[in-house]
Amino acid sequence: ILCSASWAAIDANQPSQYKDQIPRLYNNWTEYLASSGTIPEDANSNEVRVWKGNNNLAYVLTPEDYGAIGDGTSNPLSETYASLSAAQDDFSFVTSLTQEIDWAAWQAAVNAAADTVAVYGIVKAKSGAKYDFGSDTLQILDTCYVDCEGAAIDSDVTDANSIIQVGNAANQVFYFTWTGGAIGPAIATTAYGFDTTYCRVSIIKDAYIANLAAGIYGSGAGAWHTWTFLNNKIQSCTAGVDITMNGGVLDIQDGYIFSCTTGIKITNGLGVKLSNVNVESNVMPLHLIDCG
16 A cells, blocks of 8 residues: 655645745756755655755655545555554554554654655645544654645544644654644544644644644643744634643744633743734633743
8 A cells, every 4th residue: 555656756836835945846866966966775766756945855745655545534454454464564553453544644654754864854635635543643753844734634532642742751852843734523522632742842833623622732841842833723622722831932823712611721831922812712711820
């Protein structure tokens, strides 16, 4: 089910948010070499996605490269694979044939983006796709840029787990950016949308997040944490944003948080900036705990 060439050719339409920093698409390695680049050992000489800007490279991957279906329904691995060992040939991290192909494909894409020999990898969702993650969490374990514009992610995750977890106790992520997409289950659950606890710099923008215990959650430990949330819409969560800062900087701009029990909850915060954030129909629009 995996593509034979991970860096398959795409058209020259760049995601708008990358145009300034990555101004040119090179359609093949020969063209890129003409600008004095180098070829990664695993690259196919005729098929490549590579953007170059400010002397940096970015590979662009999609969940569909790894078999994502994104049709809004459950598609367990058992639909494609006769055995768990066969599924693990393509997705070494899966543990059951009941797990969703969409989630496995997304996990494979972000893993591959983290493993690129370029400066960074971009994972781009297919506009109009609706991916089913089942009860699994998407783990972001290295610097990653995700463009989910126009797509949606459904999940059955519960019990203070998260749909998207950035880093973990053993593996802290330095930088993470997520743009766009509708994140959350159809029925309210006790999970988090994003857990940014183990990420030093988190940027989440233009996302719609709903029906969760916290739309965006984080518990920092030290002044090196920076959270930036731009133009997100968060609905029907116990807390729209729930950040325990313990140092660092939190910047929320141009958001719309509504029908949440608590709009924005900040604990142990000092460097906080709220700008043009519309919080409506909440029991407690802003809850500050031990903030200077």
